[in-house]
Amino acid sequence: xxxxxxxxxxxxxxxxxxxxxxxxxxxxxxxxxxxxxxxxxxxxxxxxxxxxxxxxxxxxxxxxxxxxxxxxxxxxxxxxxxxxxxxxxxxxxxxxxxxxxxxxxxxxxxxxxxxxxxxxxxxxxxxxxxxxxxxxxxxxxxxxxxxxxxxxxxxxxxxxxxxxxxxxxxxxxxxx
Amino acid sequence: xxxxxxxxxxxxxxxxxxxxxxxxxxxxxxxxxxxxxxxxxxxxxxxxxxxxxxxxxxxxxxxxxxxxxxxxxxxxxxxxxxxxxxxxxxxxxxxxxxxxx
Numbered sequence: 001x002x003x004x005x006x007x008x009x010x011x012x013x014x015x016x017x018x019x020x021x022x023x024x025x026x027x028x029x030x031x032x033x034x035x036x037x038x039x040x041x042x043x044x045x046x047x048x049x050x051x052x053x054x055x056x057x058x059x060x061x062x063x064x065x066x067x068x069x070x071x072x073x074x075x076x077x078x079x080x081x082x083x084x085x086x087x088x089x090x091x092x093x094x095x096x097x098x099x100x101x102x103x104x105x106x107x108x109x110x111x112x113x114x115x116x117x118x119x120x121x122x123x124x125x126x127x128x129x130x131x132x133x134x135x136x137x138x139x140x141x142x143x144x145x146x147x148x149x150x151x152x153x154x155x156x157x158x159x160x161x162x163x164x165x166x167x168x169x170x171x172x173x174x175x176x
Numbered sequence: 177x178x179x180x181x182x183x184x185x186x187x188x189x190x191x192x193x194x195x196x197x198x199x200x201x202x203x204x205x206x207x208x209x210x211x212x213x214x215x216x217x218x219x220x221x222x223x224x225x226x227x228x229x230x231x232x233x234x235x236x237x238x239x240x241x242x243x244x245x246x247x248x249x250x251x252x253x254x255x256x257x258x259x260x261x262x263x264x265x266x267x268x269x270x271x272x273x274x275x276x277x
Contacts, residue, residue: 006177010185017192017212021200033208040215046177047226052239056218059243063250070204070254088270093199101191108183118231131233139237143244150248157255160262
């Protein structure tokens with residue numbers, strides 16, 4: 001039963017991953033990517049990682065919803081009304097992608113992975129909670145600083161006047 | 177379910193992401209390729225935790241870091257796409273050659 005669910009979710013993840021780069025509408029591509037993430041979240045739940053699976057699903061669905069807005073704002077043909085190609089160097093990219101899959105797939109199958117050490121805790125969510133509130137706390141502190149730096153950097157990049165208030169030609173000033 | 181099956185799924189997702197990142201013309205579509213590659217890393221990390229060392233929570237913490245990295249990548253990618261479009265009216269990788277100057 002578990003294997004069947006794994007296979008169904010894996011097929012959905014891969015098929016929607018392919019659909020991202022096949023459909024001719026960027027909005028549809030974004031929803032296909034969201035479907036792929038939801039399937040991967042399901043795979044995490046299969047591995048008893050309920051918390052991380054649900055976080056992945058919720059976060060990615062919201063992120064893709066934001067991405068659709070970006071698609072409609074910026075991109076060519078967001079609704080797919082005019083069929084057009086958004087690809088370049090398709091053959092080279094296909095070759096490299098196929099080589100990557102063969103290499104990684106061969107490693108997955110041929111590497112003698114070590115035997116499992118230990119057993120899955122009764123409540124993995126409790127285990128990660130205790131870890132990030134205990135010995136792994138520096139990791140979480142580092143991540144929080146990183147996220148704050150990202151907020152500042154993204155705003156500095158995205159606002160029209162950057163970090164130096166108004167651009168020189170708008171304010172009548174020269175270099176500041 | 178075995179580790180190999182999960183790693184094959186991760187390999188497939190990673191390869192699709194590589195194809196997208198290399199073949200797409202639109203900056204945001206390139207970001208979607210990168211997202212799929214990180215998606216593959218999530219699957220692989222979760223499988224390594226479950227099948228190799230489930231007793232230690234380190235694998236789960238690594239997953240949290242990867243998920244955070246994905247969020248950061250998207251935020252910075254959107255910011256760069258916005259800046260690029262505002263500065264040069266460009267949303268295609270072929271036309272974005274600002275650093276060549």
